[in-house]
Amino acid sequence: MTQPDTVLVLTGRLDATADLVITELDRRGVPVFRCDPADFPGRLALSARFDGAGWAGTLRTPYRSVELDRIVGGYYRRPGRFAVRTGVGDGGPDAAGAGGAGIGRSGGAGAGGVDEWASAEARGGLGGLLAAVPRWLNDPGRMEHAEYKPVQLAAAARAGLATPRTLITTDPDAAREFVAGLARAVYKPFRGSMRAADGTRFIYTSPVTAAEIDDSVAHTAHQFQEWIDKDHEVRLTVVGDRYFAARLTGRSADARVDWRADYDAVDYAVAEVPGSVRAAVRAMLADLGLRFAAMDFVVRPDGRWYFLDLNPNGQWGWIEHHTGLPICAAIADALTTSLR
């Protein structure tokens, strides 16, 4: 019996956002196969063959299976890393750790031994087959590229979006000179969180003055950016050719600088996207090869939109919750394009 067309959801077991989409697909009667590369190979088995016409085979968990050639779309959410534990010989250091996109990226700095090799093989085999899945939202390789902030700024400017002046440096003198030359400036990390012994710390966008900058800038890459005066911010979620814009207005000092710093002090409303911004975003996402993006804009008091940031795998569930924008349905539509 031929298996029905199925949507693959690649994520860990605790992912409320993926749950929303699976619930919607289930409501539509679309079969879903959810799995996590971190479960490979113990609880996620694979067998596939290539006969010159395409890959055919099966992915299997203890509870269900899917034929590779029945997968009509893939939703890339928050999969864990390949972390094969062979239990044989020198397994090498734990390869687990935080990572960006790229299907189940394996290994960490200094990892070695049998387990590292086995994890790399897992990525090459299963990861390679998953990479061949049609119609990812988003394609993992594209996401990995698009996650780089310097790539985003350059792509935004090419597309015609206004962008803040930005410096990335390890040079304290360059940082001081750049910040001193601006009316106001912020420090903005590339990665907004850090694990500490007693829990996770968050690093939000923060105002900075030239006098504050010291030689500790030399320890790693630091990003300084021109502060754009804002009337409000917009979180623009793009799914295919559909735009869902939410106006975010901070009610506290922290939320006005970076709304992530104080979610309880943010007001939400549906916003309109100017035609020129819409066209530029379309060009930018085509340039980056993305079908989905969560984009952050500052809207100045004069109404001009400035691009700040893009997350190719950004959260949207809470935006839908506050505004009623039908983002989940749009994602379900995009994942089942070939079925309609």
Place this chain on the structure above:
Amino acid sequence: MDSRAVTEDDRTTRGAAGTPFGLRFARTPRAGVELDLDHVRYDERSQRSLAADGDRWLPLIDHRLAQTLQTSGESPREDEIFDKSFT
């Protein structure tokens, strides 16, 4: 492009002992994510998570935890907070 050999001194950052500048802005989040592993489990049949609500198990997306976990990509990674021992 101008280039030259890198000496040992060049590889040592100024003020080497200490924390990178950016981490002076690190802080504990205002609204933390509190998850008791005994109160969240994955349902293989529905392929969704459930959360304990008294003596019932509700879909996680219908639970107050869901919005916290969806907020802005800062949700904890699954490997931090989910029991993967598969009893």
